[in-house]
Structure formats: structure tokens, C-alpha cells
């Protein structure tokens with residue numbers, strides 16, 4: 457048993473800092489803005505560079521009452537939400553993990569899932585970097601729980617299945633979903649991968665019902681599948697934690 461309580465402040469601090477960084481990724485990656493130039497964060501409306509005091513996770517949003525200090529433009533609630541979710545996910549990982557290495561693998565999984573989901577919701581695309589972060593976490597996870605072969609087989613199967621759906625759906629599903637679920641499946645067994653797809657499909661359908669019922673929906677209506685695949689994987693993994701699958 458490892459001393460989980462020591463990691464609690466670490467998880468909160470690293471989670472908030474990384475959440476703040478993921479906000480930068482979520483803004484810059486789909487707009488193809490360099491991550492190092494400009495080095496400092498800026499207001500997307502007035503382009504004023506932000507001071508350190510404008511950049512404190514969650515706190516700055518509350519102090520500034522959700523408005524840019526320089527031009528008064530409303531700041532998206534996405535910023536504090538991503539920071540809060542990342543910190544909460546990092547804390548949850550402590551309690552789900554058997555050792556610090558497994559915790560790190562979950563941190564990577566949650567990081568990839570948060571970045572992929574936020575960008576997919578807005579732009580209907582999943583950046584390669586989010587897939588790579590998820591996959592690195594998956595390999596660490598599989599090595600730590602000593603079923604690397606099973607994980608690779610599950611990932612290959614999931615990738616092949618989604619590739620088939622991708623080819624048959626002719627653009628209905630994005631290739632980013634194929635890569636993303638391949639990476640997520642490293643954390644799953646064949647059985648729990650099927651379960652994850654089931655959960656993802658049900659949640660996606662529930663999410664899409666209001667759109668399908670409204671007159672706005674047509675053949676081009678798309679559902680971002682990435683966030684739902686992440687939710688499905690999270691549920692399947694959580695059930696695995698509570699059964700024999702990963703306990704042996």
C-alpha cells in the first residue's frame with residue numbers, strides 16, 4: 457500500500473497547473489497557433505498579454521468575475537471548468553491506483569481525454585497529440601498491471617473495428633475517433649471495450665436526441681463521438697476496478 461495522502465496536494469497543484477495548460481492546448485491546437493509563440497497567454501479578443509495574476513487557475517476567473525481585465529470581454533466558463541475537472545480527475549486517480557506509476561498512467565489518460573473531448577465538442581476533430589498522450593498512458597497502465605499483450609490485442613481489435621465503421625460510414629465517423637478509441641482500448645479488456653462502446657453509443661444518442669427532434673438536424677448533423685468514448689471508457693474501467701478483472 458502506498459501513502460496516498462501525500463499525493464493529494466501534489467495532484468491538486470499539478471492538476472490545476474496542467475488544466476491551465478490544457479486550456480492553452482484546447483485554444484491553440486485547432487487554430488494551429490504555436491504553443492511557444494506567443495509564449496504568454498493572451499486575451500482572444502483584445503490580444504492583451506495576460507499577467508501572472510490573470511492566469512491563476514480558477515481563482516483568476518472568480519476575482520475577475522469572468523471578464524478580461526483589459527477589455528471586459530466575457531471569458532468562457534470552459535477555462536475554470538477544464539482546470540477544476542483536471543484537478544478532480546487527478547485526485548480521483550490517486551484513489552483508483554495501486555501505486556504511483558498507475559496513478560501517472562491515469563493522469564495521462566484523463567489528460568488525453570479532457571483535451572480530446574473539449575476540442576472534439578467545438579471543432580469535431582481530435583488532435584494527434586491527445587491520442588499520443590492517451591496511448592502513452594495506456595502502455596504504462598498495461599505494463600504496470602502486467603497484461604501488455606492483452607491490452608495491445610484489445611487496442612488492435614478496437615482500432616480494426618472502428619476503422620471498419622469509419623470506412624463504411626463514409627465520413628460519418630472521423631478518423632480521430634478511430635485513433636482515439638484505439639488508444640483508450642489499451643486501458644480495457646475485450647469485454648470491457650465492447651461495454652465502453654455500448655455506453656458511449658447510448659450517451660451519444662441521448663445527447664443527440666434534442667438535435668434529431670429539432671428541424672435543424674439533417675444528414676450532415678454530426679455528433680462529436682470522442683467525449684462519449686471517453687465517458688464509456690471511464691465507466692467500463694470503473695466497473696473493472698470493482699470486479700475481478702484487474703484484481704488478479
Ligand SMILES: [Zn+2]
Nearest residue numbers: 499502524527
Ligand atoms: Zn481582452
